[in-house]
Amino acid sequence: xxxxxxxxxxxxKIKDYEIYYTDYDSLSLTxxxxxxxxxxxxxxxxxxxxxxxxxxxxxSSTTNIKxxxxxxxxxxxxxxxxxxxxxxxxFMKEKGKSxxxxxxxxxxxxxxxxxxxYVNNYISLIKxxxxxxxxxxxxxxxxxxxxxxxxxxxxxxxxLKASNAADAEIVMDNINIVSxxxxxxxxxxxxxxxxxxxxxxxxxxxxxxTKDMELLLHPEALTDIMNNSFEFSIxxxxxxxxxxxxxxxxxxxxxxxxxxxxxxxxxxxxLNTTPYDDEGKVTKxxxxxxxxxxxxxxxxxxxxxxVGKKSTGNCSRSFNSMPNISPNNIIMxxxxxxxxxxxxxEGLYVRSLIGTHTMDTTTGDFSLxxxxxxxxxxxxxxxxxxxxxxAGNFFKLMKDIKAMxxxxxxxxxxxxxxxxxxxxxxxxx
Amino acid sequence: MKEFISYAEKKGCSYIELKSQEGIRxxxxxxxxxxxxxxxxxxxLYSVRVIFNGSEGLSYSNKNDFKEMIEKAIKxxxxxxxxxxxxxxxxxxIKLKTKCKIDLESINLExxxxxxxxxxxxxxxxxxxxxxxxIYRDVKSKFNYxxxxxxxxxxxxxxxxxxxxxxxxxxxxxxxxxxxxxxxxGYELFSEESEKxxxxxxxxxxxxxxxxxxxxxxxxxxxxxxxxxxxxxxxxGHACEADAVIQGSSVLKELNSxxxxxxxxxxxxxxxxxxNGWVPYDDEGVEGExxxxxxxxxxxxxxxxxxxxxIMNMKPTGNGRCMDxxxxxxxxxxxxxxxxGDSNYDEILSSIKNGYYLLGTLGGQVNPISGEFLFNALYxxxxxxxxxxxxxxxxxxxxxxxxxxxEINLVGKDIVFNGGTCGKAGQWxxxxxxxxxxxxxxxxxxxxx
Numbered sequence: 047x048x049x050x051x052x053x054x055x056x057x058x059k060i061k062d063y064e065i066y067y068t069d070y071d072s073l074s075l076t077x078x079x080x081x082x083x084x085x086x087x088x089x090x091x092x093x094x095x096x097x098x099x100x101x102x103x104x105x106s107s108t109t110n111i112k113x114x115x116x117x118x119x120x121x122x123x124x125x126x127x128x129x130x131x132x133x134x135x136x137f138m139k140e141k142g143k144s145x146x147x148x149x150x151x152x153x154x155x156x157x158x159x160x161x162x163x164y165v166n167n168y169i170s171l172i173k174x175x176x177x178x179x180x181x182x183x184x185x186x187x188x189x190x191x192x193x194x195x196x197x198x199x200x201x202x203x204x205x206l207k208a209s210n211a212a213d214a215e216i217v218m219d220n221i222n223i224v225s226x227x228x229x230x231x232x233x234x235x236x237x238x239x240x241x242x243x244x245x246x247x248x249x250x251x252x253x254x255x256t257k258d259m260e261l262l263l264h265p266e267a268l269t270d271i272m273n274n275s276f277e278f279s280i281x282x283x284x285x286x287x288x289x290x291x292x293x294x295x296x297x298x299x300x301x302x303x304x305x306x307x308x309x310x311x312x313x314x315x316x317l318n319t320t321p322y323d324d325e326g327k328v329t330k331x332x333x334x335x336x337x338x339x340x341x342x343x344x345x346x347x348x349x350x351x352x353v354g355k356k357s358t359g360n361c362s363r364s365f366n367s368m369p370n371i372s373p374n375n376i377i378m379x380x381x382x383x384x385x386x387x388x389x390x391x392e393g394l395y396v397r398s399l400i401g402t403h404t405m406d407t408t409t410g411d412f413s414l415x416x417x418x419x420x421x422x423x424x425x426x427x428x429x430x431x432x433x434x435x436x437a438g439n440f441f442k443l444m445k446d447i448k449a450m451x452x453x454x455x456x457x458x459x460x461x462x463x464x465x466x467x468x469x470x471x472x473x474x475x
Numbered sequence: 476m477k478e479f480i481s482y483a484e485k486k487g488c489s490y491i492e493l494k495s496q497e498g499i500r501x502x503x504x505x506x507x508x509x510x511x512x513x514x515x516x517x518x519x520l521y522s523v524r525v526i527f528n529g530s531e532g533l534s535y536s537n538k539n540d541f542k543e544m545i546e547k548a549i550k551x552x553x554x555x556x557x558x559x560x561x562x563x564x565x566x567x568x569i570k571l572k573t574k575c576k577i578d579l580e581s582i583n584l585e586x587x588x589x590x591x592x593x594x595x596x597x598x599x600x601x602x603x604x605x606x607x608x609x610i611y612r613d614v615k616s617k618f619n620y621x622x623x624x625x626x627x628x629x630x631x632x633x634x635x636x637x638x639x640x641x642x643x644x645x646x647x648x649x650x651x652x653x654x655x656x657x658x659x660x661g662y663e664l665f666s667e668e669s670e671k672x673x674x675x676x677x678x679x680x681x682x683x684x685x686x687x688x689x690x691x692x693x694x695x696x697x698x699x700x701x702x703x704x705x706x707x708x709x710x711x712g713h714a715c716e717a718d719a720v721i722q723g724s725s726v727l728k729e730l731n732s733x734x735x736x737x738x739x740x741x742x743x744x745x746x747x748x749x750x751n752g753w754v755p756y757d758d759e760g761v762e763g764e765x766x767x768x769x770x771x772x773x774x775x776x777x778x779x780x781x782x783x784x785x786i787m788n789m790k791p792t793g794n795g796r797c798m799d800x801x802x803x804x805x806x807x808x809x810x811x812x813x814x815x816g817d818s819n820y821d822e823i824l825s826s827i828k829n830g831y832y833l834l835g836t837l838g839g840q841v842n843p844i845s846g847e848f849l850f851n852a853l854y855x856x857x858x859x860x861x862x863x864x865x866x867x868x869x870x871x872x873x874x875x876x877x878x879x880x881x882e883i884n885l886v887g888k889d890i891v892f893n894g895g896t897c898g899k900a901g902q903w904x905x906x907x908x909x910x911x912x913x914x915x916x917x918x919x920x921x922x923x924x
Contacts, residue, residue: 433874437921
């Protein structure tokens with residue numbers, strides 16, 4: 047298929063092009079009230095064509111692969127009617143061969159029968175632990191993309207990407223938790239045992255006073271907040287356009303000096319590790335923050351070239367979307383606390399929040415509901431909290447850290463410790 | 476597609492549903508004066524849903540090889556232990572076309588692009604605006620739905636959506652503002668409303684530089700149509716989705732029970748033509764209806780797909796919706812709104828001594844099991860003795876469904892609808908919401924001051 051696409055592009059004498067082709071295979075199971083409820087499987091192939099003609103960019107895509115000529119003709123038409131882009135130099139030209147092993151081959155053979163067994167085992171594990179506990183809903187999805195990227199600068203890469211995720215809502219009376227696991231290797235059942243414990247800990251929720259107190263964030267809640275503020279601020283495009291609050295802060299102290307944060311696309315076994323990014327650049331490690339000092343932003347080729355820098359290997363797209371900048375794995379350096387809970391005088395431990403997508407991504411301001419949180423007094427968890435909010439600002443919070451746990455935990459591509467912040471506004475009674 | 480229906484019947488399927496969705500999407504994204512994206516994307520997806528030996532399977536592909544998909548769907552149904560019951564429909568032939576004043580194809584992409592570039596030129600009239608961004612998308616698509624009940628639906632749709640952003644800067648401070656329009660309409664949605672939207676976004680972006688954080692606490696709150704609409708959607712709509720009710724994961728359980736104030740009526744209306752949440756027929760071939768969820772404080776109805784309707788022994792409401800053909804149709808909202816009451820803006824404002832008027836929205840979320848909800852306003856004003864005072868931002872609002880619904884006494888008459896998207900179970904679908912101005916007597920307001 048790619049051969050035909052290439053020969054048509056050559057026939058048309060197009061000098062600058064990029065082809066992004068993907069075959070995606072997926073299977074999915076959903077759970078409803080402790081039983082497998084629905085099964086589906088499917089395949090989608092897609093072709094994306096970007097062209098640069100007479101100083102203008104055009105982009106078109108299709109799932110109607112037989113009709114690839116039409117897709118290329120459309121991209122030409124689009125380029126003709128677009129505006130000149132004087133800042134665009136070329137498609138990705140940083141060639142390299144990646145030695146990064148990201149894809150776990152075991153996933154290839156993990157079929158719908160295996161998935162059924164996995165889900166049924168998870169259900170029995172939860173049900174056998176306590177009869178009163180139910181899984182109200184849940185799902186397991188596996189998807190494998192076979193990606194091929196070729197451009198006129200000599201990039202020609204082919205790699206596999208997997209998504210492999212399960213989630214479940216576990217309920218007892220009127221308390222619930224949402225448990226999610228997302229890995230590149232076949233999932234295990236460890237998480238099920240912890241889920242039961244988490245749920246039982248939420249019994250006897252109590253109101254909390256409205257006041258300032260310490261905040262201990264679980265990696266899950268921290269990741270949710272960082273997804274909606276930190277990622278925006280280190281995105282090279284937002285920096286170039288001066289929309290990021292950090293745009294002029296390079297080599298300045300922006301966070302507490304306990305914080306070192308790396309974007310890592312290379313380490314085997316981590317969720318978003320990939321040999322190449324979506325422009326075909328070999329991924330790397332990028333130090334973003336070192337001991338509180340801002341060291342780097344993330345770039346794709348275009349936004350990097352605009353400011354005389356190379357791509358950091360953070361381009362992310364699908365066949366039908368334009369390049370965007372997105373972190374690979376975000377890894378924090380672990381802290382020193384062996385028992386971080388014991389360091390809390392009076393505070394709130396928050397595992398999950400509701401409404402993090404409603405944060406102000408530009409300023410980092412937030413005002414969020416606590417879905418799973420506990421009140422802590424003198425190093426001890428006293429009770430779960432009900433009808434409680436926290437409000438503050440992500441960037442201020444990160445300047446005022448009391449302690450960090452000495453263990454990293456994984457949540458959706460973030461490998462971060464529990465962090466204890468000195469002060470947050472808690473709104474309760 | 477009839478030949479494939481008989482093919483599947485011969486294979487032993489008791490139910491067969493074949494669907495196709497083909498569309499062309501144009502995207503224009505302009506940042507300040509530069510074009511970030513100009514593109515045309517063609518998509519085609521096909522799906523087969525069967526019931527075989529009482530169990531269900533779904534398979535999909537970008538190739539319209541229905542035989543292969545039927546076989547795969549049967550294979551999946553064989554793996555499935557669950558037996559499904561669902562509400563049966565009568566045979567019917569339906570042809571639909573979304574009404575447009577200006578057909579999307581009558582304006583070429585170049586003109587659409589130039590219109591946006593021109594629109595953004597008004598940035599220069601706002602000194603503190605440092606950046607603008609505008610994303611425009613239109614889609615023309617054709618849906619075809621055929622099943623072995625003899626139902627055949629063909630819908631030629633047209634949809635437009637755009638988002639405007641402004642970024643304002645003063646000293647070290649950066650603020651932003653956003654607003655959006657969307658609907659099943661033609662290009663008129665852009666030509667009639669984009670100018671006003673852009674001016675509003677630019678003006679508010681600058682104003683946000685003067686805003687303060689809200690003071691946290693419990694207050695009476697007056698909400699505008701936008702935030703009120705999110706309230707109807709988050710606090711009530713989700714809890715009325717029948718799958719949540721059946722799973723035991725909704726605080727709203729018993730029909731005809733008293734769940735809110737006498738002045739509160741909330742509706743999910745599939746029939747409002749052109750709204751982003753318009754659902755003439757849902758993704759299981761059911762005609763969309765007007766469903767009253769709460770009628771003068773009494774729980775009156777749930778939102779169903781064909782399976783939940785059958786389980787609860789009710790009629791489907793036309794709420795079985797999916798993101799695309801790769802997904803399953805589950806109960807989802809359409810246009811969900813607080814119905815008009817008999818108070819007015821001035822009356823509501825003057826009833827508040829110390830509280831907030833909250834407007835616009837950054838979205839919301841609910842936990843239907845506990846009843847806790849949160850939504851965030853885009854901005855607001857402090858109210859003191861019935862008068863609007865300083866501008867505030869970063870205002871979240873939380874409460875509990877079971878308590879808050881009783882605390883809505885004063886409801887205005889000025890309903891406005893807004894388009895948006897709603898996420899559930901990994902699926903995003905277009906919806907609308909709306910409300911008149913109304914008052915929540917006591918809400919928990921989050922602010923960092």
